[in-house]
Amino acid sequence: MQLTIKNLSKTYDNGVVALDNLTLEVGTGLFGLLGPNGAGKSSLMRTLSTLQSADSGEINFNGFDVLQQKSEIRNTLGYLPQEFGVFPKISAFKLLDYYALLKGLGHKKQRREMVDDLLNLVNLYQDKNKNVHEFSGGMKQRFGIAQALIGDPKLIIVDEPTAGLDPGERVRFNNLLSQTGEDRIVILSTHIVDDVSDLCSDMAIINKGKVVKNGVPRDLIKELEGKVWEKPIHKNEYEDYKKQYQIIHSRLQGGHPLIHVWSDEMLEDDFINVPPKLDDVYFTAINSQSQRV
Ligand code: ADP
Numbered sequence: 001m002q003l004t005i006k007n008l009s010k011t012y013d014n015g016v017v018a019l020d021n022l023t024l025e026v027g028t029g030l031f032g033l034l035g036p037n038g039a040g041k042s043s044l045m046r047t048l049s050t051l052q053s054a055d056s057g058e059i060n061f062n063g064f065d066v067l068q069q070k071s072e073i074r075n076t077l078g079y080l081p082q083e084f085g086v087f088p089k090i091s092a093f094k095l096l097d098y099y100a101l102l103k104g105l106g107h108k109k110q111r112r113e114m115v116d117d118l119l120n121l122v123n124l125y126q127d128k129n130k131n132v133h134e135f136s137g138g139m140k141q142r143f144g145i146a147q148a149l150i151g152d153p154k155l156i157i158v159d160e161p162t163a164g165l166d167p168g169e170r171v172r173f174n175n176l177l178s179q180t181g182e183d184r185i186v187i188l189s190t191h192i193v194d195d196v197s198d199l200c201s202d203m204a205i206i207n208k209g210k211v212v213k214n215g216v217p218r219d220l221i222k223e224l225e226g227k228v229w230e231k232p233i234h235k236n237e238y239e240d241y242k243k244q245y246q247i248i249h250s251r252l253q254g255g256h257p258l259i260h261v262w263s264d265e266m267l268e269d270d271f272i273n274v275p276p277k278l279d280d281v282y283f284t285a286i287n288s289q290s291q292r293v
Contacts, residue, residue, distance in 0.1 A: 030178065034204070044206070087132040161177070212289045231271045
């Protein structure tokens with residue numbers, strides 16, 4: 001399975017450039033799309049889902065032209081948006097059955113069997129007669145996956161799914177997502193770096209509508225080996241360190257800032273060399289683009 005995005009650009013009517021000549025190759029499995037708010041992730045997801053047009057560029061999925069052959073793509077597409085709108089007062093079973101009917105699955109008995117199978121898969125079978133609007137956030141997102149899997153789509157687009165889930169729900173949701181990526185392309189758009197390191201076999205970081213890094217998470221992490229230095233500092237020292245060093249990121253640990261610094265050379269002054277993580281890759285990529293612009 002192959003999704004090829006070539007030179008995709010989109011400028012909104014208000015002049016915001018959301019996608020800027022973006023090029024990306026995506027193969028079977030779970031693909032992580034990381035980027036800060038406003039990077040263009042949702043614009044890309046909506047374009048891939050045929051919900052919005054592009055100004056220029058090409059998107060090809062398994063030989064289909066996504067920008068032109070919209071109905072063909074919709075037949076093989078599952079989309080899980082950031083948030084569903086308001087759910088009607090209707091049971092999980094009835095709502096899923098209704099979505100399946102809308103997707104053109106007309107045969108009642110087969111459709112109902114499929115709905116039961118999907119509810120089983122996402123572990124909501126025992127809740128099938130409950131109203132969806134009473135579900136917890138995690139249950140709603142799992143219901144969303146069931147909805148996205150109707151008709152066995154080969155391309156699934158998932159937009160920021162774990163925002164607002166508690167840690168237990170997030171783990172359950174991620175396990176489910178990981179299963180669904182086995183024989184299709186699943187694009188997971190998120191700003192949660194850990195979700196990408198846990199789940200994805202391939203990834204891209206986008207910022208300001210452009211791809212700033214692309215590859216296998218493990219390989220991208222390896223590129224930074226030996227170059228990430230850590231040090232706890234005092235809050236009032238931050239500006240001085242910022243002038244002197246290339247700070248990757250700073251986070252609080254026990255109420256005090258812990259900085260990560262990028263350096264090719266050995267750093268003295270109580271810095272410790274630490275194994276890089278994906279968030280170091282992420283911030284290094286975002287920062288170096290900001291410096292270039
Ligand atoms: P992300 O999903 O990474 O947060 P978006 O694709 O939502 O990024 O947004 C990219 C940029 O485009 C942002 O600056 C956003 O404000 C702008 N934008 C998104 N949708 C619209 C729209 N419908 N009209 C105008 N500007 C938009």
